[in-house]
Amino acid sequence: CYISRPSSGPVPSPCPDGRTDSAYLLCRCPADLHACDSALSSGVRGGIFTLVFARINIRIRNMLFRSLLQQDIAFFDANHTGVRERESGTFYWDSCGRRLMRNVCVPPLAPSPHPPWLPHRHRYLLQNLAAQVQDVLAKANNLAEETISSMKTVRSFGTEETECREYCRRMQDVYTLNRKEAMAFSFFTCSGRVSDVQICILYYGGFLVIAKHMTPGNLISFIIYELQLGDCLENLGTVYTGLMQGTGAAEKIFQYMDQESCGTLNEGTLAPDMLKGEITFSNVSFAYPTRPHTQVLKVSSIHSPGEVTALVGPSGSGKSSCVHLMEHFYSPQAGEVLLDGLPLPKYQSQYLHSQVTLVGQEPVLFARPIHENIAYGLADCPVDMMVWAAKTANAHGFITELTDGYGTETGEKGAQLSGGQKQRVAIARALVRSPRILLLDEATSALDAESDHKIQQALCSIKENCTVLIVAHRLSTVKNADKIIVLQDGTVVEEGKHEELMRREGLYARLVHRQLLDIKSGGKRPLAEHLHRIASERAARSSGASEDLGIGID
Numbered sequence: 001c002y003i004s005r006p007s008s009g010p011v012p013s014p015c016p017d018g019r020t021d022s023a024y025l026l027c028r029c030p031a032d033l034h035a036c037d038s039a040l041s042s043g044v045r046g047g048i049f050t051l052v053f054a055r056i057n058i059r060i061r062n063m064l065f066r067s068l069l070q071q072d073i074a075f076f077d078a079n080h081t082g083v084r085e086r087e088s089g090t091f092y093w094d095s096c097g098r099r100l101m102r103n104v105c106v107p108p109l110a111p112s113p114h115p116p117w118l119p120h121r122h123r124y125l126l127q128n129l130a131a132q133v134q135d136v137l138a139k140a141n142n143l144a145e146e147t148i149s150s151m152k153t154v155r156s157f158g159t160e161e162t163e164c165r166e167y168c169r170r171m172q173d174v175y176t177l178n179r180k181e182a183m184a185f186s187f188f189t190c191s192g193r194v195s196d197v198q199i200c201i202l203y204y205g206g207f208l209v210i211a212k213h214m215t216p217g218n219l220i221s222f223i224i225y226e227l228q229l230g231d232c233l234e235n236l237g238t239v240y241t242g243l244m245q246g247t248g249a250a251e252k253i254f255q256y257m258d259q260e261s262c263g264t265l266n267e268g269t270l271a272p273d274m275l276k277g278e279i280t281f282s283n284v285s286f287a288y289p290t291r292p293h294t295q296v297l298k299v300s301s302i303h304s305p306g307e308v309t310a311l312v313g314p315s316g317s318g319k320s321s322c323v324h325l326m327e328h329f330y331s332p333q334a335g336e337v338l339l340d341g342l343p344l345p346k347y348q349s350q351y352l353h354s355q356v357t358l359v360g361q362e363p364v365l366f367a368r369p370i371h372e373n374i375a376y377g378l379a380d381c382p383v384d385m386m387v388w389a390a391k392t393a394n395a396h397g398f399i400t401e402l403t404d405g406y407g408t409e410t411g412e413k414g415a416q417l418s419g420g421q422k423q424r425v426a427i428a429r430a431l432v433r434s435p436r437i438l439l440l441d442e443a444t445s446a447l448d449a450e451s452d453h454k455i456q457q458a459l460c461s462i463k464e465n466c467t468v469l470i471v472a473h474r475l476s477t478v479k480n481a482d483k484i485i486v487l488q489d490g491t492v493v494e495e496g497k498h499e500e501l502m503r504r505e506g507l508y509a510r511l512v513h514r515q516l517l518d519i520k521s522g523g524k525r526p527l528a529e530h531l532h533r534i535a536s537e538r539a540a541r542s543s544g545a546s547e548d549l550g551i552g553i554d
């Protein structure tokens with residue numbers, strides 16, 4: 001517009017050379033036409049950009065979430081949950097993308113004002129800084145999430161202040177990096193300004209005006225044009241900086257999206273109508289991916305032929321690890337886990353998990369009504385089926401006593417239910433799917449003896465159609481199992497029925513005797529021993545001060 005406008009005098013009318021381009025039209029009615037065009041185009045542009053970037057944003061988030069859900073369980077062992085913070089990298093793309101699109105539309109008339117080495121160095125620096133910020137932020141976020149979701153533990157240990165200090169420390173780390181980012185940003189933006197170019201234009205333009213090679217009007221028009229162009233270039237600099245920040249943040253996102261699962265997501269195709277429910281461990285050797293050098297299981301054969309099998313053993317002996325392998329959360333380094341004689345990876349993933357259902361040590365309920373928790377993941381679950389599952393899990397009674405019955409909200413992670421109630425809802429959730437194999441990993445540990453007994457009886461009634469594998473410490477839970485497998489340090493040391501194992505007087509018999517002894521002493525024996533030890537230590541330290549203070553073992 002400025003260039004095509006005559007340098008002085010009124011705008012000729014009509015257009016002398018018959019042009020009707022927008023530049024000339026703008027010269028004719030600069031105020032209203034320009035405003036009209038500008039408002040219209042920026043409105044359309046804003047609308048289109050909003051739509052385009054909302055779509056990109058949603059697409060990236062969907063892809064990221066999908067790829068996260070397809071990762072192996074080992075991935076979640078190794079990575080913190082600060083992913084959401086990292087995900088925010090998409091916002092950089094959003095805002096920078098808009099500005100980039102807006103500013104690249106100016107004609108590239110001026111040479112780049114940046115020294116050639118600068119963009120590369122900056123790109124590296126900014127990407128690096130942004131990636132560091134995302135990592136540190138993720139750590140801070142992780143701490144906040146962990147603390148808030150474990151508020152009872154934090155309160156009971158009185159560690160609120162410690163946690164706050166730790167969070168502040170992590171946020172301080174974020175701030176330190178932010179400061180570096182801000183300095184890099186300022187430096188880059190400042191170095192991108194075109195002040196040197198403006199001085200040259202003024203100097204050379206002035207020279208041309210004095211020499212009458214150019215009119216003052218033309219020079220001013222050119223300077224105004226150049227200012228506008230400079231603005232756009234400056235914006236491009238800002239966009240470039242933002243893009244580099246976004247690239248650093250997006251690196252993690254694309255890394256997650258590109259990450260292939262290590263094979264625990266089944267690509268098999270088997271989905272037979274009938275399963276016998278036989279699980280076999282054949283020469284399995286297993287270490288967790290996060291601790292590849294610590295062998296957790298070395299099992300030459302575990303055979304669970306159906307009915308009820310119990311896995312027992314001291315803490316850390318590998319019982320839950322067996323369950324994890326049966327659910328195909330992890331793959332063994334050597335050997336195979338077979339279902340009905342075929343390796344687990346040969347089965348279709350959805351099929352496998354609909355047939356093999358797990359109730360874990362600390363079952364997690366979702367912040368939804370009870371009926372949605374029971375029917376979790378089932379598109380169409382008949383009410384009578386849900387009630388049957390709840391009755392079998394001995395949950396129907398307490399659910400119907402709640403004011404809203406099956407519609408009662410359970411709160412975040414089931415916080416509005418007791419530990420035992422949560423476990424019973426979780427068992428109902430597993431039963432409602434009519435699994436062929438039910439894995440109960442300490443699934444009734446929070447229940448009183450009577451509730452546990454009722455569930456055991458109910459499980460006996462369904463064992464015709466379902467293989468049940470129980471991991472438990474409580475004698476009453478395992479004693480009636482058709483087969484008991486005893487693990488120690490990741491290997492099977494005994495196998496058989498309760499009476500058989502008791503006669504053998506091995507590890508199982510020792511565990512049972514110890515438990516019976518504890519029951520006789522009402523669970524007080526270990527506590528009394530512990531208190532006695534503490535009192536003796538104190539007495540030794542303060543040479544009789546405990547007597548003065550009246551501290552006694554009783």
Ligand SMILES: Nc1ncnc2c1ncn2[C@@H]1O[C@H](COP(=O)(O)OP(=O)(O)OP(=O)(O)O)[C@@H](O)[C@H]1O
Binds near residue numbers: 290315319
């Ligand atoms: N996700 C994991 N990553 C690394 N090591 C693990 C993981 N889970 C368990 N382990 C280790 O594997 C070993 C066996 O653990 P596992 O949970 O199978 O024992 P367990 O017999 O079920 O114990 P408990 O009776 O206390 O539940 C332990 O030494 C434990 O530290």
